[in-house]
Amino acid sequence: MMRGLVTQYFTQALILALHLLHPAAALPPLAPRPLLGLTPTGKTPPPITSTTDTVKLPPLPSWAVGVRFIPGAVLQTKVDKAVAGGGTSGRRTPTLSVPPGDYHFGSTAFTVANGHSLHIKGAGNGPGGSSLWFDPGYGVELLNCTNVTLEGFSSDTLTPPFSQGVLVGVDLAAATLDLEIEAGFPLPTATESPLFNQTCADGNPGFCGEIKVIFWDNATRLMYQGQQMQNPLGNVECTGSRCTAQVRVALNWVPPVGALVTLSPRAFASRYPIPTFYKGSTLIYNCTETTLLHFDVHSAADMTYLENLGGGGNVYRDCNIRRRTWAERGAGQPAGRYPPRLLASNSDGFHSMSAAVGPTLVDSEISFIADDFLNVHNRLVLVAAINPATSSAQIVDPGGVLGHDLHPAGDWSKHPRRITHEMDSVRPRDVVKLYTFSATNGYTLAATLTLATVVRVDDTPIPTLPPGLAGRIEPDSPSLWHVTFTSDRSVPALGPYAGLGQIDRLSSFGALIAQNHFHDSYNNVARLAASDLMLRDNVIERCADGVHVSYDICGSFLEGSLGMRNISLINNTFAAITACPSDPSRGIHRCDSVCETIGCVLDHVDPGLAAIVTASANRVVPR
Secondary structure (H helix, E strand, O other), X not given: OXXXXXXXXXXXXXXXXXXXXXXXXXOOOOOOOOOOOXXXXXXXXXXXXXXXXXXXXXXXXXXXXXXXEXXXXXXXXXXXXXXXXXXXXXXXXOEEEOOOEEEEEEOOOEEEEOOEEEEEEOOOOOOOOEEEEEOOOOOEEEEXXXXXXXXXXXXXXXXXXXXXXEEEEEXXXXXXXXXXXXXXXXXXXXXXXXXXXXXXXXXXXOOOOOOEEEEEOOOOOOXXXXXXXXXXXXXXXXXXXXXXXXXXXXXXXXXXXXXXXXXXXXXXXXXXXXXXXXXXXXXXXXXXXXXXXXXXXXXXXXXXXXXXXXXXXXXXXXXXXXXXXXXXXXXXXXXXOOOOOOOOXXXXXXXXXXXXXXOEEEOOEEEEEOOOXXXXXXXXXXXXXXXXXXXXXXXXXXXXXXXXXXXXXXXXXXXXXXXXXXXXXXXOOOEEEEEEEEOOOEEEEEEEEEEEEEEEEOOOOOOOOOHHHHOOEOOOOOEEEEEEEEEOOOOOOOOXXXXXXXXXXXXXXXXXXXXXXXXXXXXXXXXXXXXXXXXXXXXXXXXXXXXXXXXXXXXXXXXXXXXXXXXXXXOOEEEEEEEOOOOXXXXXXXXXXXXXXXXXXXXXXXXXXXXXXXXXXXXXXXX
16 A cells, blocks of 8 residues: 555656656656556456437426437446446456437435446437536546546536626616516526525525625626625515525626626535535545546536545546536537526536546646636644643544535435545554644644544544634534554643644645636636645636635634645636735735736735745736
């Protein structure tokens, strides 16, 4: 196992070195790693040759009636058989070929679970390819996979995961918008769509999950710049397709009548952001050296590409988020075309959290999204209690991300949620760095703990969370762990929840983000909180804020990594990046100018972290 990890880290380091020395060099694929204990079979899974299996399709929206959908269960069965047949530890990786067609999954995920050394090859992510269709909030998941390649697919939702319409009036004093909702889009009310949870999915009253109101230029169909997360949706009342929507903060910018408007929720989010904001339409969970290749997402109700835990070192090449243009539909399909959608994703574009080795994201387009383009970080754990005398501690893992096993109406009593926990991957001899916080000194390394034992405790209640965290962590999400340790120094006696734990092995280090085109986001360029990260040769344009290298959300979202180092931004082009100043005297929401310098793009780098950020040969264009 140690040899495999060394090989994995060396390969990622080699990729980074190649880009430093030879910017134009093609990125090499990660070499397959032999799987311990796997008996070579030489068996190649059969291609899918029949689409006539008798499986009842879920109901279709009106635009899709007449489209020759193939039940998703047909494809799922073939993939399950291929996985069960096993891969090989030799040089040849078996390939499962998937023919072109529209595969209808509805409210189920397309799952590749426990796959090893397998290539699942669709007919392409463009015209005439293999298209996967879901209800909003569902999508593709790769679970516990090693050396699996998923190639040549597109993913879309049968119904839009957001509402869309035209602004017909504004009342500044009342902070209300009069909207005409377009045909083919849901009315933004809970009775029309459970995504608009005006009563929260967990049964609590109120408005949950940060439903975002975004204004668009009717002529260009691009977002107006200067909005940046300003307009959360409140109460909505509709008569027919005409709706009056309350905005929960005072409007500091008056959108023009006739502007287009989208109202986009986070699928299945509750009023607790941890972990309910962290759900991915394309989920890569606990995977190592897995590749997504030539893969398009046209519609996502939540985070779009989300990877969590595992050995990491996953490669995403030509993995795109883009609005569908109907010229892309393959020949031979019936008319079935949904009304043009403004958004391609309701949340983050690419989000990596707590993998051992960070992702390689290359040659990809991320566009028309309602949150950040890019996030790379880990999940911090809570030190509920620590006893220096016995070298023991209680650790509370708040929960990582949500899986796809969710009831469409958010009825969690019927379908228990799959919540991931970082501590499930922690083992004896792992290192946990203990940090404390003070207003004067910020986050300070108090001790480095080498774990001797790690035990989950299921028969003891979670120690009562501090009020600030209790309002942000879903009550049934945390898990409790008892650990013993040795330390590199004297361990301080801390009060309840006075420390944060940083698991360095699960911090997505060594990420490479290169040769991509990111454009049209409602929020930041990126939140980067992982060591040895390279952002290189990308074109990034039209978004609402720059690059964040900061500890500003460690306490509220428990996103690390603390003690990060060596973040590089080399030879990127930043165009039309709205400046949202970090100076509180100006107000964080006054996004009223456009960046002209790299200093503006990096305005949200903490002063104490400026020394770890290298920026060279970048071009900033204010257009």
